[in-house]
Each structure stands twice: as structure tokens, then as C-alpha cells.
Amino acid sequence: MKLNRLFNRVKYVEPRKLVIGLFSLTDSCPVACFSTSWPNARKKASQYSSVDTEKYSSLVRSVVSRVSCQTPATLEEEDGHIYGAVVKSKPAAERSAPAVPKNPFPLVNRGTVSDPTADEERGAPTRFALQRGVGRQGTPSVTRILQKTMPPEQAFYLERWRKRMISELGEEGFKLYTLNLFRQGKLFHVALEAVFMPKASPPEDEDSTEAVEGYMESVQHVLDDISGVRAIESAVQHHSLDYLGLVDCVAQFRGKLCVIDWKTSEKPKPFLHNTYDNPLQVAAYIGALNNDDNYGYQVESGLIVVAYKDGTPAHPHFMPADLCQEYWTKWLLRLEEFAEKK
Numbered sequence: 622m623k624l625n626r627l628f629n630r631v632k633y634v635e636p637r638k639l640v641i642g643l644f645s646l647t648d649s650c651p652v653a654c655f656s657t658s659w660p661n662a663r664k665k666a667s668q669y670s671s672v673d674t675e676k677y678s679s680l681v682r683s684v685v686s687r688v689s690c691q692t693p694a695t696l697e698e699e700d701g702h703i704y705g706a707v708v709k710s711k712p713a714a715e716r717s718a719p720a721v722p723k724n725p726f727p728l729v730n731r732g733t734v735s736d737p738t739a740d741e742e743r744g745a746p747t748r749f750a751l752q753r754g755v756g757r758q759g760t761p762s763v764t765r766i767l768q769k770t771m772p773p774e775q776a777f778y779l780e781r782w783r784k785r786m787i788s789e790l791g792e793e794g795f796k797l798y799t800l801n802l803f804r805q806g807k808l809f810h811v812a813l814e815a816v817f818m819p820k821a822s823p824p825e826d827e828d829s830t831e832a833v834e835g836y837m838e839s840v841q842h843v844l845d846d847i848s849g850v851r852a853i854e855s856a857v858q859h860h861s862l863d864y865l866g867l868v869d870c871v872a873q874f875r876g877k878l879c880v881i882d883w884k885t886s887e888k889p890k891p892f893l894h895n896t897y898d899n900p901l902q903v904a905a906y907i908g909a910l911n912n913d914d915n916y917g918y919q920v921e922s923g924l925i926v927v928a929y930k931d932g933t934p935a936h937p938h939f940m941p942a943d944l945c946q947e948y949w950t951k952w953l954l955r956l957e958e959f960a961e962k963k
Contacts, residue, residue, distance in 0.1 A: 722953035726862060728904070728946055729919050730911045745818060749915055751856040751867050760858070761959065763866035763905045767898045769962060770955045775897060806885050809836045809928065810854065810869065813883060817850045817870065836885060838932040846937075847881070849873040851918070859909040862956060868906050871920060874939065879924040880906045890927045893938045899925050900940060901955065904948035921945060 771779075787795045812833045852871040859865070870881040882903050890896055903923035911919050923940035940948070 720954055722950060723957060724862075724953065725950075726908070726953065728908050728911065728949040729921055745820070746850045746853045746871075747855055747915075748853050749856045751865070760863055760865050763864060763902055763909075766864060766905075766956060766959045767901060770958045771898070802885075805832050805836075805930070808833045809885055810883060812837055813840075813870070814853055816844065817853055817872075835930040835932040836928045839928040839930075839935045840883075840926060843926050843935055843937050846875050847872050849878075851878075852916070857906055857909040857913045857916070859912050861912060862908070862953075864905070864909065864956065866902075866906050866909055868910060871910070871916075874922075874924050874937075877922045877939075877941075878918070878920050879922045879939075880910065880920050881924045881926065882906075884925060884927045886927050886929060889929070889933070889936070891936050893925070893940075896925055896927065896938065900938075900944075900948045901952045903940060904945050905952045907945055908949055908952070 783795075786798065790798055808829050850870065850872040852868060855868050855871070857866055857868055868880055869883050872879065872881060874881065880903055882899060884890075884896065884899065893900060900923070903925060907920050907923060910916050921942040923945050925938040925940070926935050927938070928935040
């Protein structure tokens with residue numbers, strides 16, 4: 622009871638300084654009092670005493686206030702301090718224009734009149750052998766031009782694939798692997814030739830037949846849409862642009878006359894971009910055929926057929942005239958790059 626009366630009579634004379642005086646509960650019972658701080662005691666410095674409170678005042682206000690004191694300008698300044706300067710893209714007008722060939726040679730030779738003879742009355746498809754005689758020794762092929770001007774990124778992935786295969790198969794094993802791929806591709810073309818040219822000899826030995834059996838099954842649904850074959854394994858040359866090549870097939874695909882390129886692959890290639898430089902190759906063949914006097918007609922479309930050994934339905938990639946024109950422009954740029962590297 623006396624203790625309660627004692628604390629009830631405690632007085633605070635200053636903040637942070639509790640003073641308890643001498644109070645007499647009774648006349649005969651004095652109470653000794655104490656203080657929590659000594660007058661001469663040295664105060665301990667706070668670790669926050671050196672903080673620039675003005676600098677962080679806005680931060681404190683933004684934390685304790687429901688309304689942010691940040692503005693778009695201060696936010697942008699803060700982002701620049703944290704993430705660095707903003708790299709702004711150039712306006713559309715300032716961006717570099719797509720490359721244009723120095724010699725924009727047309728894909729289609731409008732001066733050539735197409736042969737009006739019906740396909741059914743033509744007889745056997747034409748086949749011009751690739752001549753490498755006098756005057757043609759220095760003429761580069763489409764394949765060589767594309768190899769010499771391959772983009773660095775594409776060359777990187779090709780080299781990485783080659784190294785991986787060598788690590789798995791060894792040098793000799795990789796050579797046998799590539800030779801086998803080449804052999805299968807050649808047998809596949811021979812089998813297709815036998816389909817389009819009945820007088821041609823199909824593969825006779827059993828091993829050769831088995832090697833292409835899956836590929837032929839793969840392209841069967843594409844063959845059903847092909848008619849009016851005009852050329853098979855036939856050479857084309859562009860005299861004005863100085864290059865040559867060997868066209869796999871020229872025929873009607875669903876009513877459109879096309880340069881057809883047959884490809885084999887171990888991996889699915891469902892999209893045109895999966896075929897890498899093959900569209901450029903087809904465009905180059907179309908341009909050469911349209912400017913070759915051996916052919917009395919013009920072709921504006923292309924078709925790339927990717928066949929699979931396991932018989933999986935092939936992927937036909939049709940290239941309409943406008944798409945062929947785009948790849949023709951790219952081919953002209955690669956052709957100029959090749960000429961500069963020579």
C-alpha cells in the first residue's frame with residue numbers, strides 16, 4: 622500500500638530525466654529518492670547522428686505518407702542511377718534501309734514468251750547435262766557461292782554440329798556418315814527420276830531399294846500433286862550474272878509451275894526457315910532457268926520438299942512468286958558478296 626502511494630507521488634520534471642524527490646509518506650518515515658541520469662554523465666552518440674536527414678527526408682515521407690512524393694522526372698532519374706542510361710531506339714525514319722543489290726537484275730525475263738505447247742504433248746522431260754568445258758571452268762555454282770558467303774551464325778552452328786558428330790563417331794566414322802548421307806540422297810534422286818521418267822533405270826540392288834524406301838513413302842502424298850514434269854536433273858546457267866546450277870525438277874505443283882528441290886533430313890523441318898539457304902538456292906535456279914536459252918518458258922514459283930527416312934510424311938514448302946522475289950533479292954546480295962571476296 623505504501624509502495625503504491627510512493628509511485629503515485631513520482632514527478633517528471635524533464636523529458637528523459639526522472640527525478641524522484643524526498644517525499645514524506647508520514648512524518649516519521651522519510652523516503653530516499655534517486656535519479657535515472659547523472660548530471661555529469663557523458664551521453665553516448667547515436668549511430669544515426671551523422672545521417673543526412675535532408676537527403677532521406679523524401680524517402681521517409683514516401684514511406685509514412687499515403688501519397689507518393691515521387692514524380693515521373695524523379696523516377697526516371699532513379700531508374701537511370703540504378704539501371705543506367707536508357708537506350709532509345711531510332712525512329713523508323715532514321716533506321717538503316719534494307720540492303721539493295723547494286724545490280725537489281727529481274728528474276729523473270731519478261732522478254733521471253735512461254736512455250737504454249739501443252740505439257741501432255743511434250744514427251745519426255747528435258748535433261749541438259751552440266752558442262753564444265755571450255756569457257757565454263759571459272760563459272761561458280763550456286764552451291765559454292767552459298768558456301769562461301771554463309772552467314773557467321775549459320776557457319777557457327779554448322780561447325781558445332783560437325784564437332785559434336787566427330788566427338789561421337791570419330792574422324793573416320795564421321796567421314797563414313799557423310800558419305801552414306803550423300804549416297805542415300807543420290808539414290809533418292811535416282812528413284813524419283815524413275816517415277817518421272819519411266820525409261821530411266823530404278824535402283825536394282827536390294828540394298829539401294831531399302832535405302833530409299835522410307836524416303837519414297839515420305840513423299841508419296843506430294844507426288845500425287847505433281848504433274849506436267851518439264852525437266853529432271855537439268856543444268857541451268859545465268860550468263861549475265863555468271864553462275865550455274867543443277868535443277869532437281871521443273872513441274873506443276875497444284876497447278877503452279879515450279880522449280881522443285883528435293884531434300885532429305887534426319888530432323889523434322891516443318892517451316893521454311895528450317896531449310897536455311899535452300900530458298901535462296903531455289904530462287905537462284907529460277908533466275909538462271911528464266912535467262913537460259915535452253916528453256917522456252919518462265920518459272921515464278923518454287924517448291925522445297927523435305928523427305929524423311931522413316932517414312933514420316935514429307936514437308937512441302939511452297940514458295941509463291943512474291944516470296945521467290947524476296948529470296949531472289951537476297952541471292953543477288955550474296956552473289957555480290959561472293960564477287961567481292963574473290
